[in-house]
């Protein structure tokens with residue numbers, strides 16, 4: 012999924028986002044940081060499809076996006092179970108198909124709330140668990156999570172860390188706890204006054220797992236047909252493999268995001284992004300924790316009449 016040239020002005024006239032370009036790479040978590048009011052929540056809402064930006068495009072947003080909002084409407088009367096079913100239907104899914112997974116997740120998170128209380132009467136921790144379950148149980152192609160560890164008890168926080176670290180597929184989130192920054196290959200982006208800091212900006216948060224200066228990334232892409240004509244329109248790169256359906260290149264790490272953006276715009280899909288081990292520099296060449304993501308599942312019958320969720 013790509014966010015291209017996103018601007019957003021709220022109805023109040025407040026300009027929250029000022030020209031955001033961001034790739035949500037299925038091979039690595041995308042973590043947003045930034046001070047209060049920087050625009051993080053607005054950007055997540057735009058990415059999830061809850062808010063239509065005043066300008067810009069969301070490209071290749073998959074059919075099912077799991078979204079955890081920063082907070083629920085305060086007076087939500089529906090009991091949790093009915094709300095989970097309702098959210099499945101809104102996503103075009105059959106609650107009978109998502110119910111078993113929701114039960115498993117509730118059990119794993121140690122949910123202790125009653126099934127028949129209104130959502131508004133749940134404890135902070137149980138409300139957060141319900142929010143996470145609705146985001147995760149729909150088997151989303153991309154997860155968009157606003158402070159997912161917020162309010163969780165320690166055991167549930169550990170469960171969430173394991174679930175997210177093990178997950179494949181796109182993950183875009185804010186996280187004040189710093190947990191997600193430790194995930195393999197995590198890409199941190201600092202947002203300030205509605206703009207993303209450039210990688211060269213001293214305000215840009217360094218990647219804990221960042222490759223050292225001078226390092227090189229190997230980008231493995233899936234391209235429909237012969238990738239060689241596609242290559243002609245892309246920035247220079249050292250080509251390791253170019254066969255029908257597949258393209259592998261090496262590019263300097265600082266150029267890899269721009270290169271990926273161009274390749275995605277040319278119709279390729281990202282299979283993996285990883286640093287190339289170079290003699291003597293200690294660059295990690297650990298394999299991705301996440302397997303390459305397949306194409307979005309758009310199977311008919313599983314999703315019916317998609318309607319945007321209302322938050």
Ligand SMILES: Nc1ncnc2c1ncn2[C@@H]1O[C@H](COP(=O)(O)OP(=O)(O)OP(=O)(O)O)[C@@H](O)[C@H]1O
Nearest residue numbers: 021022023025027046047048049050051052053054
């Ligand atoms: N629904 C809204 N209507 C009007 N203005 C809004 C709305 N939501 C956010 N804003 C404003 O947009 C700007 C960005 O807010 P946003 O909540 O996206 O930032 P944030 O980085 O998530 O902040 P925080 O970390 O404090 O949650 C702020 O000036 C905020 O006051």
